[in-house]
Amino acid sequence: MKPAPFDYLRAESLEEALAALDQGGSEARILAGGQTLLPMLNMRLARPALLIDIMRIPALSAISLEQDAIVISAAVRQATVLARPTLGTEVPLLAAALPWVGHFQTRSRGTICGSVAHADPSAEIPLCLVALEGEIRLRSRRATRRVSAEQFFVGMMLTDKGDDELIEAVAFPKRRPGEGYAFAEVGRRHGDFAIVACAGVVDAKRMRLAVAGVAERPVARDFPLLDGTALDDALNAFAWDLQARDDIHATARYRRDLVRSLGRKVLEEAAACRA
Amino acid sequence: MPRLNAGTRHVVRFTLNGRPAAFEVEPRMLLTDALRHLLGATGTHVGCEHGVCGCCTVLIDGMPARACLTLAVQAEGCEIRTIEGLAPSPARLSILQAAFRRHHALQCGFCTAGILMSLEAFLATRPDPSAEELREVLSGHLCRCTGYAPMIAAALEAAAKLREDAVHV
Ligand code: FES
Numbered sequence: 001m002k003p004a005p006f007d008y009l010r011a012e013s014l015e016e017a018l019a020a021l022d023q024g025g026s027e028a029r030i031l032a033g034g035q036t037l038l039p040m041l042n043m044r045l046a047r048p049a050l051l052i053d054i055m056r057i058p059a060l061s062a063i064s065l066e067q068d069a070i071v072i073s074a075a076v077r078q079a080t081v082l083a084r085p086t087l088g089t090e091v092p093l094l095a096a097a098l099p100w101v102g103h104f105q106t107r108s109r110g111t112i113c114g115s116v117a118h119a120d121p122s123a124e125i126p127l128c129l130v131a132l133e134g135e136i137r138l139r140s141r142r143a144t145r146r147v148s149a150e151q152f153f154v155g156m157m158l159t160d161k162g163d164d165e166l167i168e169a170v171a172f173p174k175r176r177p178g179e180g181y182a183f184a185e186v187g188r189r190h191g192d193f194a195i196v197a198c199a200g201v202v203d204a205k206r207m208r209l210a211v212a213g214v215a216e217r218p219v220a221r222d223f224p225l226l227d228g229t230a231l232d233d234a235l236n237a238f239a240w241d242l243q244a245r246d247d248i249h250a251t252a253r254y255r256r257d258l259v260r261s262l263g264r265k266v267l268e269e270a271a272a273c274r275a
Numbered sequence: 276m277p278r279l280n281a282g283t284r285h286v287v288r289f290t291l292n293g294r295p296a297a298f299e300v301e302p303r304m305l306l307t308d309a310l311r312h313l314l315g316a317t318g319t320h321v322g323c324e325h326g327v328c329g330c331c332t333v334l335i336d337g338m339p340a341r342a343c344l345t346l347a348v349q350a351e352g353c354e355i356r357t358i359e360g361l362a363p364s365p366a367r368l369s370i371l372q373a374a375f376r377r378h379h380a381l382q383c384g385f386c387t388a389g390i391l392m393s394l395e396a397f398l399a400t401r402p403d404p405s406a407e408e409l410r411e412v413l414s415g416h417l418c419r420c421t422g423y424a425p426m427i428a429a430a431l432e433a434a435a436k437l438r439e440d441a442v443h444v
Pocket residue numbers: 320321322323324325326327328329330331332341342343344
C-alpha cells in the first residue's frame with residue numbers, strides 16, 4: 001500500500017501550477033488536501049507521473065463574497081469553511097451538509113474543491129452545488145471558463161474538467177430571501193459515504209430536490225409546490241427515474257425507498273424553514 | 276520550487292514536537308513511514324494505510340491529519356506533533372493520557388496514539404464538549420477493544436480538569 005513513484009512540485013504560484021499541468025497533461029494530478037487522492041495513490045488506483053501541490057499558493061486560499069455567491073478557492077479546507085461563523089446565514093445548505101463530509105480528522109485536510117473534482121456520486125459537496133445551482137470556475141494556462149454544477153458532473157467520478165484545467169474555485173449561491181433549505185442522509189456510520197443523501201430547496205413557487213448516491217452523479221429535479229399523495233407520486237417517479245442499482249452497500253429498492261422518504265423529509269423541512 | 280524527482284531523496288525540514296527535525300525522502304514516501312522508519316518515532320501507528328482507521332493521526336500545524344494520507348514532502352516547514360510529544364516529561368502523563376489510564380480507555384493500545392492526538396486537537400478548540408460531540412470525533416477512529424465508552428468518559432473528565440487548570444493559571 002505505497003504509492004508508485006512520481007515527481008512532486010510544490011507550486012508557489014497559480015502560473016507555475018498551470019504551466020506544469022499544461023506540460024504534464026493526463027500524467028499530472030493536482031494535489032490539494034489529499035483525502036481522496038492519497039488513498040487512490042496508496043492503493044495504486046492512480047499512478048500519476050507528477051503531483052502538483054497547490055496548497056501553498058496564496059491566491060488559492062481565499063473565500064470571497066460576491067453579490068450573490070460565496071466563492072471558495074481551491075486550497076480552502078473543509079474545516080475552514082465549516083468554522084466560518086457566518087456560513088449558516090450565507091449558505092445554510094452547505095452549513096447543514098458539511099458536518100456530514102468525512103470526519104473531523106479528514107475535514108481538517110480535505111478541500112471543498114477537491115471533493116468537487118473527485119465527483120464521487122454519493123458526496124455531499126457536489127450534491128449541494130447541484131441543489132443550489134452553483135458554478136465551477138476552471139482555469140488552464142490559456143483560458144478560464146465557468147461551468148454550471150449540473151453540466152460539470154458528467155458521470156461516476158467523471159467531470160467536464162479538461163486535463164490541462166484546474167478548479168480555481170467553486171461558487172455557492174448565497175441564501176435567497178424566501179427560500180428554505182434542508183439536508184439529510186443515510187449511511188452506515190456518520191462520516192461514511194452516504195447510501196443516499198438529499199438536499200431540498202423550496203421557495204414560494206417551486207420545490208427542488210437533489211439526490212446523491214443513487215445515479216452516477218448528483219441529480220436534481222424541480223417540482224411545483226406539492227403535498228400529500230401528489231408529492232408522494234412525484235417522488236416515486238423521481239426515485240424510479242434515477243435508475244438505482246444494487247451494490248454491496250444497499251439494494252436498488254432500499255435506495256428508491258430512501259429517495260421517497262428522505263426526499264419528502266427535506267422538502268418538508270425546507271418548506272418549513274423558508275425565510 | 277524546483278520539481279522533486281521521483282527517484283531521488285530530498286531533504287525536508289520541519290519541527291517535530293517542538294524541535295527542529297529533518298528527513299531525506301523520495302516524493303512518494305508517506306509521512307507515517309518517514310516518521311517511523313527514518314526518525315524511529317514509532318508511536319504513530321499504521322493500521323490501514325488508506326485513511327479509514329485513524330491510528331496514524333498526528334497534528335499538522337495544530338490540526339489533525341491522517342499521516343498515511345500525507346506525503347512526507349508535504350511536511351516541509353510545518354509543525355508536526357505526535358504522541359511522543361504529549362507527555363510533559365518522561366515521568367508524567369498529560370492530563371488526557373492520565374484520564375485514559377484511569378478509565379481503562381485503552382486495552383491493546385494500537386488505536387490509542389491516533390485517538391489521543393485527535394482529542395488533543397479537538398479539546399483545544401472545544402474545551403467544554405458534549406459526549407455527543409466526542410462520539411462524533413471518535414467516529415473518525417476504529418478501536419477493536421474498548422467499545423469507545425471509556426474514552427468518552429476519559430475525555431469528559433480530562434476536559435473538565437483542563438478547564439479547571441485554565442482558571443487557576
Ligand atoms: S493507517 Fe492511516 S488511517 Fe489507517
